[in-house]
Amino acid sequence: MRTIRQTNRLSGFPKWDESVHDAFGAGLGMAAGRDLLGKNNHVIVVICDGAMTTGQAYEALNNVNFLDSNLITILNDNNQVSLPIATADGSPPPVGALRKALKRLRQAPK
Secondary structure, three states, X not given: OOOOOOOOOOOOOOOOOOOOOOOHHHHHHHHHHHHHOXXXXXXXXXXXXXXXXXXXXXXXXXXHHHHOOOOEEEEEOOXXXXXXXXXXXXXXXOOHHHHHHHHHHHHOOO
């Protein structure tokens, strides 16, 4: 992780030439394929809260619900939900309804 978002290093966003498994939608495709083949293996995806701001992530979440597929999703919430912009001062603070919802989940009694 020391090389993330550096020139010619890890990109910090889904990038197929880094890994063919580097997208939440790929997990959905694996789960759909499993279902079509009548298998019952588990498909597990990990998505970071920062990646949740992309349309690709929302589209995959909607399709998981529509397909009613058994897909185990692990949300790595490190309080990074923000608009995908940066300034000379760095990334903006986390904002929006998704950030608020994740904060409520983090603070909910166990």
